Amino acid sequence: MFQVIQKELDFGNAMIPKVWIQVIKLNPSSSIFVWGSNVSTCPAGDLALSMPGKSDVVTTKLTGAGSIDDLSTQMSRILSKKFQAQVYTSINLQGDFPNDPEVQSVFTQVIRAVIEIIESSKSS
Numbered sequence: 001m002f003q004v005i006q007k008e009l010d011f012g013n014a015m016i017p018k019v020w021i022q023v024i025k026l027n028p029s030s031s032i033f034v035w036g037s038n039v040s041t042c043p044a045g046d047l048a049l050s051m052p053g054k055s056d057v058v059t060t061k062l063t064g065a066g067s068i069d070d071l072s073t074q075m076s077r078i079l080s081k082k083f084q085a086q087v088y089t090s091i092n093l094q095g096d097f098p099n100d101p102e103v104q105s106v107f108t109q110v111i112r113a114v115i116e117i118i119e120s121s122k123s124s
Helices: 070-083 101-123
Strands: 002-009 019-026 031-037 047-052 057-062 087-092
Touching: 002 101, 019 101, 031 070, 031 101, 047 070, 057 070, 070 087, 070 101
Parallel strands: 031 087
Antiparallel strands: 002 019, 019 031, 047 057, 047 087
16 A cells, blocks of 8 residues: 655746646555655656665665665654655755755755655654
């Protein structure tokens, strides 16, 4: 059984593109898949995988046809630690990281939205 939740973030600013988010939760396991993009193509190919370990979060990259950046790894680690689950992520946000404060705020809003999606799906 799985649960699919999709959300579009609109920042109300024509200079900041909308972000499309999809979260898939596999039940009864604790695996979570997260895709996010603010460009015309959806992320595909590689995934960052994080799993909670005994003392830290273990992270690896699952290589596919595309490539991922540090954002995918960062989000995967944050979500894995918070929810004590296996988290697979592929995030494609336009802009330079982490030096662009405007785009960095988009990442912050995206991760908040993903956390909200996961928490609200627990109660339903």
